[in-house]
Amino acid sequence: MAPRYGWYGDDFTGASDTLAVLAQRGQKAILFRGIPTTDQLRRAGDLDAVGIAGASRAMAPGEMTAELLPVAAFFADLGVRLMHYKCCSTFDSAPHVGSIGHAVSVLGGAFPNALSPIVGGQPNIGRFCTFSNLFAAAGTGGEVFRIDRHPTMSVHPVTPMAEADLRRHLAAQGLARVAGLHYPAYAEGADALDARLGTLLADTPDAVLFDVSRVEDLAIVGRLIWQAAEREKVLAVGASSVAQAVCAHWGAEPGPSARLAPSEGPVFLLAGSLSPITRRQREAAVSYVKLQLDAEQLARDPAYAAAQAEAIGVDLKAGRSVLATTAPEGGEGDTTLPPGEVAVATAAFLNAVLAKAPVKRLGIAGGDTSSRAVQALDLWGLAYLGMPSPGVALCRVHSDAPGLDGLELMLKGGQMGSPDLFERLIHGD
The missing domain is CATH 3.40.980.20 (Four-carbon acid sugar kinase, nucleotide binding domain)
Incomplete structure (x- = not known):
């Protein structure tokens, strides 16, 4: 059977984090350096999830097109239900380099679901999205800042974050109409939430941005994404919280973390x-x-x-x-x-x-x-x-x-x- 989950990481560190999230939750997953050969797929064995580690975060739009078109075709042919474009958890990007909006325009044609979900926030690493505004901790357990006031990301040497509202940030990259589904709606219950999402989709937005402000939000968001994917294959954008959300909906909980063994040699x-x-x-x-x-x-x-x-x-x-x-x-x-x-x-x-x-x-x-x-x-x-x-x-x-x-x-x-x-x-x- 085809893997149900595919992901492309816009850099290797992020791609490997998604690999870890899936593997910790019992999913048989492997991360390829590029589009794998038929022999490499065979050697990897039966898989629940397949990833490709890339470098689109550092690319101009033209380079991104050349990089991502074959990726879209590969995952579409592989038959995944959910294609995850894994971006940095801080969403640092710009129209001229690492454009998330451009990535969506290139990949979206192969995944034409009416819902184009964007997941903001990843609480386990100090990333929180509320009312479509992104906040991030300064280091593990550090003080939390709005992303446009973050001591590092606001002055990033390549893609400084000057806007905390991800709808506005992504509008500058070509996603002019991003609807926001905000966390207070998550308390309304499944039927009411489905109806609210349906109302948003009736206006045919370019994408829907989901708040994630706490761990409990993940399964709720995951249900909305996966039920859309079951109807028609879908492209989702976000940090590894996309994988966390879908796995939470599947009931795939993380197992105990293995202890890090000492290195054998220098x-x-x-x-x-x-x-x-x-x-x-x-x-x-x-x-x-x-x-x-x-x-x-x-x-x-x-x-x-x-x-x-x-x-x-x-x-x-x-x-x-x-x-x-x-x-x-x-x-x-x-x-x-x-x-x-x-x-x-x-x-x-x-x-x-x-x-x-x-x-x-x-x-x-x-x-x-x-x-x-x-x-x-x-x-x-x-x-x-x-x-x-x-x-x-x-x-x-x-x-x-x-x-x-x-x-x-x-x-x-x-x-x-x-x-x-x-x-x-x-x-x-």
């Missing part, structure tokens, strides 16, 4: 994030040899990159874990290079290090960094191993390259993870 951790959260994790990582890389030299000077890779390889071969950072010490970007160029150079550097000293556990921090770096690795799929911190997945690499197959890979967005995350990547829980 860890290499590559951090490209400018986030204060990642900076604090780096400061707490006392068990690593720390190396500050010059991003511009890494991109422009092959001799510099080769020398740094050689030095890291020496430490790793000697059994010393290494944390290499491309973000400046002060946390503010001072390079003249475009972020995409830095990410590409970082990915090439990662390959060079692994060629010098293969490791059994690897960590990558930063959404764009993770996406580019994983694309540069010779792997075809990821399977879930555990969740060291909310929103952070540890995965097993599937690869035809013997040195990579079985590698344990942690992918982390800049805003995610506890302060001691990097230390626990070595020592376990």
